[in-house]
Amino acid sequence: MSCFQTIADYGLRSLGIGERILPRGSVTLCEQFTLIGSGLIWNIYFGVVSLAFGFLFASALAVTKAWGPVWLRKPAEWFIFLFRGSPLFIQFFIAYEALVRLPKTGITLGGLLVPxxxxxxxxxxxxxVLFLNTSAYAAEILYGALRAVPKGDLEAADAYGMTGWTKYRRVVWPTQLRLAWPAYTNEAIFLFHATTLVFFSGFPAYQQRGDALYYAKFFADKTYNPFIPYPIAAFYFILLTLALIGVFGVINRRLNRHLPGAQKPRLRIRPQIIR
Structure with missing residues (x-):
């Protein structure tokens, strides 16, 4: 089988498109690159979905923690502490064990059966789980940036007669985002790396449709040689990280476009070994 045929058969296997049976017998390098790359689609999906929704929720949490009433501020603080204080692997495990205990026939709410x-x-x-986890970390980042907004900016907004939502949208929010963006970039990178825990933490891979690390482990177990599939997975994640740095770098330059060149903060990517 040629490499082009292998890509056609296994390129989208993680989505259920193409060959359903995993390679048997001898394994080629092309098969490993193709299947591990196919699994990366799931990692990108988990990262994009949790980041998109988590950023919005984190923004609300940060504002609630900073300015909300006690009956809202305390739950926000507890939520942030809970998800930042417990390991992500355990969060996956507990969530799956809790969800699997829901009635298989569904839950009746207001006369409607919810599957x-x-x-x-x-x-x-x-x-x-990834959405809740990144929301907690991003909320703390945004909260710190919110508290670091220069007092002069707030006083200038007051002098212009801005209050409430207008003041937050036009003054506080842009400055908060500009201050938080380098740290949030690191959080985004770590989140995409953390997606490799999904299929090792209790959530099953339906019909062996897993992520990049799932297929890397499959080849390592099959060939008894982990020094080929795992570096391939690492190679894909390095490319993904470079793409993230590029995208977030463009946004960072956009956020700081009004500053002189010497004052523009540069993204400093610091890998997080232990979370």
């Missing part, structure tokens, strides 16, 4: 069987699927349950 629950889909919640134990990785695309839903694991994405929910």
């Amino acid at each position: 629950t069987d889909w919640t134990t699927s990785a695309w839903a349950g694991a994405a929910l």
